[in-house]
Each structure stands twice: as C-alpha cells, then as structure tokens.
Amino acid sequence: MDKITFALPKGRLFDQTIDILKKSGILSEDINQNTRKLILESKEYRFLVVRAKDVPVYVENGIADIGVAGDDVLLESQPDVYKPLDLKIGYCNIVVAGKPEDRDFYFSNPVSLDVATKYPKITAQFFSDKGINVRIFELYGSVELAPLVGLAKFIVDIVETGTTLRENGLVVIDTIRPSTAKLIINRGSYKLKSDKIFKILDSVEKFLGGEL
Numbered sequence: 001m002d003k004i005t006f007a008l009p010k011g012r013l014f015d016q017t018i019d020i021l022k023k024s025g026i027l028s029e030d031i032n033q034n035t036r037k038l039i040l041e042s043k044e045y046r047f048l049v050v051r052a053k054d055v056p057v058y059v060e061n062g063i064a065d066i067g068v069a070g071d072d073v074l075l076e077s078q079p080d081v082y083k084p085l086d087l088k089i090g091y092c093n094i095v096v097a098g099k100p101e102d103r104d105f106y107f108s109n110p111v112s113l114d115v116a117t118k119y120p121k122i123t124a125q126f127f128s129d130k131g132i133n134v135r136i137f138e139l140y141g142s143v144e145l146a147p148l149v150g151l152a153k154f155i156v157d158i159v160e161t162g163t164t165l166r167e168n169g170l171v172v173i174d175t176i177r178p179s180t181a182k183l184i185i186n187r188g189s190y191k192l193k194s195d196k197i198f199k200i201l202d203s204v205e206k207f208l209g210g211e212l
C-alpha cells in the first residue's frame, strides 16, 4: 500500500499535529517523538521528523505529500505548494523588537536600520515596503541576544508568550503579522492521490470546524 507521507516539524507543533490527526479520526495509533528515529510509521501513514524550516523542502519536492509549517516559515521560503488549511495551532506574531529606549529612533523615519533575524526575506520585504534601508544580520537562534550585545539595534522574530523578550529587557516595537500553522500539500500528490488527500483534508476540516 502506498502510504501518505507527512513531514512534521520536530518541535512544538509535532504533538499538536498528531493530536489533531487522531481527533479527526484519520490516525488511530499513538505516534510520539520519544526516539531518535526520523521516520515513524503507522499502519496507513509515514511521518518524517524534520526541522520546521525544512518541511516545505520535503513537501515541494514530493518526498512528503503533506506537511505542517507556520506562516513564518512559509513566508520566508515561499514554496510552490497548496495551502488548503489553517490548523489553528502555533499561534504567534512576527514582530520587530528592540530595547525600549530605541523605540523613538525606530519611529523617527530613519534612513537605515540594523536588524538581526532568522527571517531575512520577511525582514527585507517589510522594510522595503516602508522605504527603509535595512542591514540584515542572519542568525539561526537566540536572536534576542543581538540588541543586548550591540550586533543590531533591532530584531525581527516570532513572539508567542513574550517571555523571551521580557526576560531580556526587550519590547515589541512593530508588528509585521500574525502567524499560525498551515497544512501544506504537494501539488502532484493533490492530483495523483486526491482520494486519500481529500479524505484527510475533509476529516481535519470537520474536526477543526467543530472545535470553533
């Protein structure tokens, strides 16, 4: 049997996605991340355990039929995939943050700004729309450190509870947009495996609709 393959981010969205699949009635077994295995199998599905940013790569290239990725990741990588469903998990905001004392400078119509971020494309687009030149320092994590040590006055990052900003004395200065996790589908799979894919989409949609 040709199993439908999911690419799931190994972090905070993994268990929530499995929970949705189970509650939607399309997955009956328990799938957990308590091993170092990167391919997990259930009777009907295969799950690839990948970094959040890598999900679109596996789905766009047809290695996975279905994936789960936040708007932050999707805006950054702009994959050529279908995005039929908002899973209503992974809520966060993509924001500009910095030290409170740098807020006035940010709003003083500066010609250029220094920004550290894991999201260089989102950052470039946001500031280009505002007509502000931006020097981007691309980082891979702990972005909140940058303003504290003088790498860049500002950061573009996601904020969920605000704890990381607060504990580092930073504040939200501007909001770019909210982000939630989307189900993404490979374009070929959408056509060639339409029966199975539609059944999954239909079940998840019905479950989420009932959740509202």
Ligand SMILES: Nc1ncnc2c1ncn2[C@@H]1O[C@H](COP(=O)(O)OP(=O)(O)OP(=O)(O)O)[C@@H](O)[C@H]1O
Binding pocket: 009, 010, 011, 012, 013, 051, 052, 053, 069, 070, 071, 072, 073, 090, 091, 092, 158, 159, 160, 161, 179, 180, 181
């Ligand atoms: N507080 C949060 N921190 C990180 N991601 C969040 C948060 N809240 C919601 N999300 C969403 O969950 C997605 C996956 O988060 P996860 O923690 O797995 O990834 P990550 O920390 O960005 O990636 P990685 O650990 O692979 O570097 C994010 O891309 C984002 O859409």
Ligand SMILES: O=P(O)(O)OC[C@H]1O[C@H](OP(=O)(O)OP(=O)(O)O)[C@H](O)[C@@H]1O
Binding pocket: 140, 141, 142, 143, 144, 157, 158, 159, 160, 161, 162, 163, 164, 165
């Ligand atoms: O508002 P909060 O609830 O504090 O969450 C936001 C933090 O979570 C994410 O980092 P993550 O945990 O993915 O670690 P990273 O900095 O290594 O990417 C994000 O980049 C922020 O740092």
